[in-house]
Amino acid sequence: MEQLKELLFALCTAAGTSGDEVCAAQVVKKALEPYCDVTIDHMGNVIAFMGDKQAQRQVMLDAHLDQIGMIVTQIDEDGFLHVASCGGVDRRVLPGASVTVYGKKQLTGIVCCLPPHLVEDDGSTIEPIDKMAIDIGMDKNEAEQMVALGDRIIVNGAPRALLQHRIASAAMDDRAGCAAVIRCVQLLSDKRLTCGLTLLFSSREETGSQGAKTGAFRIFPTEAIAIDVTFADQPGVPAHKCGNLGKGPMIGTSPVLDREMKDRLLHIAKDEELPYQIEVMGGATGTNADVISTTQTGVRTALISIPLRYMHTPVEVIDLEDIEHTARLMASYIHHR
Amino acid sequence: MANIQLLQQLCERQGISGNEEAVRDFIVTQVTPYADRITIDAMGNVIAEKKGANRAKTKLMLNAHMDEVGLIVTHIDSDGYLKFATVGGIDKRVLCGRSVTVGNGVPGVIGVKPIHLLKGDEKGKAVPIHDMYVDIGAANREEAERTVHLGDPVCLDSVFHVQNGMIRGRALDDRVGCAILIDMLQSDLLYDMTFVFCVQEEVGTRGSRTAAYRVQPQAALVVETTTAADIAGVPKEKHVCRLGKGAVISFMDKGTIYDRDYYTLALQTAKELQLPCQVKQAVAGGNDAGAIHVTRGGVRTVAVSLACRYLHAAMGQIALDDFHSAEKLIMKLAEQIAGSQSG
Numbered sequence: 001m002e003q004l005k006e007l008l009f010a011l012c013t014a015a016g017t018s019g020d021e022v023c024a025a026q027v028v029k030k031a032l033e034p035y036c037d038v039t040i041d042h043m044g045n046v047i048a049f050m051g052d053k054q055a056q057r058q059v060m061l062d063a064h065l066d067q068i069g070m071i072v073t074q075i076d077e078d079g080f081l082h083v084a085s086c087g088g089v090d091r092r093v094l095p096g097a098s099v100t101v102y103g104k105k106q107l108t109g110i111v112c113c114l115p116p117h118l119v120e121d122d123g124s125t126i127e128p129i130d131k132m133a134i135d136i137g138m139d140k141n142e143a144e145q146m147v148a149l150g151d152r153i154i155v156n157g158a159p160r161a162l163l164q165h166r167i168a169s170a171a172m173d174d175r176a177g178c179a180a181v182i183r184c185v186q187l188l189s190d191k192r193l194t195c196g197l198t199l200l201f202s203s204r205e206e207t208g209s210q211g212a213k214t215g216a217f218r219i220f221p222t223e224a225i226a227i228d229v230t231f232a233d234q235p236g237v238p239a240h241k242c243g244n245l246g247k248g249p250m251i252g253t254s255p256v257l258d259r260e261m262k263d264r265l266l267h268i269a270k271d272e273e274l275p276y277q278i279e280v281m282g283g284a285t286g287t288n289a290d291v292i293s294t295t296q297t298g299v300r301t302a303l304i305s306i307p308l309r310y311m312h313t314p315v316e317v318i319d320l321e322d323i324e325h326t327a328r329l330m331a332s333y334i335h336h337r
Numbered sequence: 338m339a340n341i342q343l344l345q346q347l348c349e350r351q352g353i354s355g356n357e358e359a360v361r362d363f364i365v366t367q368v369t370p371y372a373d374r375i376t377i378d379a380m381g382n383v384i385a386e387k388k389g390a391n392r393a394k395t396k397l398m399l400n401a402h403m404d405e406v407g408l409i410v411t412h413i414d415s416d417g418y419l420k421f422a423t424v425g426g427i428d429k430r431v432l433c434g435r436s437v438t439v440g441n442g443v444p445g446v447i448g449v450k451p452i453h454l455l456k457g458d459e460k461g462k463a464v465p466i467h468d469m470y471v472d473i474g475a476a477n478r479e480e481a482e483r484t485v486h487l488g489d490p491v492c493l494d495s496v497f498h499v500q501n502g503m504i505r506g507r508a509l510d511d512r513v514g515c516a517i518l519i520d521m522l523q524s525d526l527l528y529d530m531t532f533v534f535c536v537q538e539e540v541g542t543r544g545s546r547t548a549a550y551r552v553q554p555q556a557a558l559v560v561e562t563t564t565a566a567d568i569a570g571v572p573k574e575k576h577v578c579r580l581g582k583g584a585v586i587s588f589m590d591k592g593t594i595y596d597r598d599y600y601t602l603a604l605q606t607a608k609e610l611q612l613p614c615q616v617k618q619a620v621a622g623g624n625d626a627g628a629i630h631v632t633r634g635g636v637r638t639v640a641v642s643l644a645c646r647y648l649h650a651a652m653g654q655i656a657l658d659d660f661h662s663a664e665k666l667i668m669k670l671a672e673q674i675a676g677s678q679s680g
Contacts, residue, residue: 076569080568088453089452090449092460093433093434093435093449096428096430096651096652097431097434107500110505110652110654112569112570113650114570115564115648116426123428123429124462124463125461125462125463126460127461131570133569135646135654137500137503137654138501158436160444161444162444162472162473163475163476163480163484164475164480168472231453231454234450234472235468235470236450237450237451241454246476309472310449310451310472312452313434313448313449314434314435315435315436317448
């Protein structure tokens with residue numbers, strides 16, 4: 001568990017907004033290199049292979065590398081940065097937040113927030129992101145030396161351990177999934193695989209799954225499992241819309257997912273006494289599974305989701321045991337079939 | 338030169354109103370070798386008297402407050418979530434998504450409902466404080482109760498740092514004032530002066546009330562931070578004051594009409610020393626001066642503040658140049674006041 005925690009901390013500490021996943025990709029690459037050959041394609045996907053290339057059964061595991069963030073659209077006359085969101089940023093967490101600007105150097109910025117005496121309504125309105133600005137404490141000239149339009153910005157949320165086995169961080173969506181896939185590789189590393197196993201750490205999920213779409217095309221496996229995060233129980237979220245933190249991976253059930261794979265995952269979880277939960281969706285899953293399944297002539301696809309609280313905030317919370325159980329479930333599915 | 342390491346040490350200690358011990362202990366350690374007498378009163382204020390080369394013609398008290406705004410745990414629910422109230426004026430919009438520290442170093446987070454599950458205009462609405470909670474990862478109430486207690490302070494986390502001449506950190510309001518006063522106590526003074534480091538400013542200038550009563554000064558110099566609104570989207574006439582333009586002198590705020598002669602003296606002193614200086618261009622906010630100037634038969638009071646952006650958020654920002662020039666101005670102004678007869 002301690003090792004898994006270290007891996008997750010390293011993954012969450014690396015920056016990787018959609019389309020700019022280089023740092024996160026390097027952490028994944030380093031973690032996988034003892035076990036397999038790793039390449040990074042021109043979309044920014046990290047692709048690794050282990051097992052039998054000639055086997056008829058070719059499995060692909062997918063977790064997305066990228067995290068939500070912001071992108072610099074303008075530097076104004078006073079040196080403030082104006083931004084657009086890169087993925088589904090929740091503007092309610094932005095006022096007064098400390099951020100990192102990935103310019104020529106890493107800079108710390110603060111999202112401007114009006115002092116209370118200048119707030120004209122009752123203080124209950126959060127401005128849209130295009131009305132917000134980032135203060136990097138520089139005038140226009142200084143800012144232009146350090147920051148270019150298109151540079152990325154991430155709200156700071158360094159990983160911290162809470163009680164139980166719970167960890168809070170920005171980027172947990174979907175570095176928790178990346179950690180589960182890497183942990184699965186570790187579990188399989190001393191096994192003789194009778195299938196081929198390709199690992200796809202895909203770019204750009206948060207901006208429309210472009211990484212998974214092209215990565216799955218290139219790999220074109222016979223079956224795929226997408227590993228992402230899903231809503232966990234928290235105040236204000238009705239029980240029927242979420243899973244429970246720490247109660248195990250959620251096995252996806254949906255018209256767009258492969259029923260036989262799902263049944264097999266359920267069977268293995270019961271058989272091996274791994275905790276699990278069922279997540280039912282009426283159609284598209286909102287994950288990479290949606291695009292992987294329709295790749296080329298179609299790929300049988302399952303979805304496993306790790307319960308997560310406070311999605312798309314800098315304090316996303318997961319339970320480390322859910323990651324471990326997700327890894328064990330996948331490892332058994334791949335090995336025992 | 339003002340002491341940036343000292344400021345960092347002050348900002349890294351937590352001292353939400355009513356829980357100022359860590360800040361107080363640090364200050365007492367810093368000033369004990371230099372003060373002639375230190376008193377800690379019943380409220381928890383630190384009162385340090387220091388002799389100068391000469392007896393003061395006017396008894397001057399310098400003031401800064403030790404406390405900072407924050408949150409306080411009011412309830413632990415059955416699932417182990419902590420409900421809280423605000424301590425001092427915290428804007429609810431800066432709380433969502435923040436990392437916090439509860440009580441004696443317990444990490445927690447203030448989460449919100451995922452954006453994916455919001456309906457209609459919820460996306461642009463601030464979450465009311467009564468709907469917020471702190472998650473420390475506890476499985477249930479019992480586990481939470483073993484770790485934290487009702488009444489524990491909750492502090493917003495941030496990392497103190499200096500970037501491109503800007504000082505960023507939590508609780509700059511008013512550790513920057515504490516840093517300047519400590520620096521003065523650690524140097525040789527021309528006249529006798531009394532320095533008070535007060536508690537509970539953020540919950541109604543309560544500490545300074547008893548400190549000023551005890552000290553019984555003829556004059557008071559309040560060293561504070563004040564809101565700078567020189568940020569994107571705010572028209573110039575609403576900036577109030579600006580970072581990098583020197584110390585801010587107030588003529589009036591919501592708590593005090595300042596002594597006219599001292600106000601003029603402050604501006605004139607800055608001019609003589611060729612230090613940048615600006616006038617606070619709004620009647621807004623308030624500070625310990627509000628309590629001090631009406632103590633006993635009245636105290637002639639002046640406030641010199643540092644312009645600070647994002648005053649009551651997780652991370653404020655002041656200009657390093659202002660920190661240095663304000664300290665010079667405050668030292669000289671204190672001498673001028675203490676060295677001349679009060680009217």
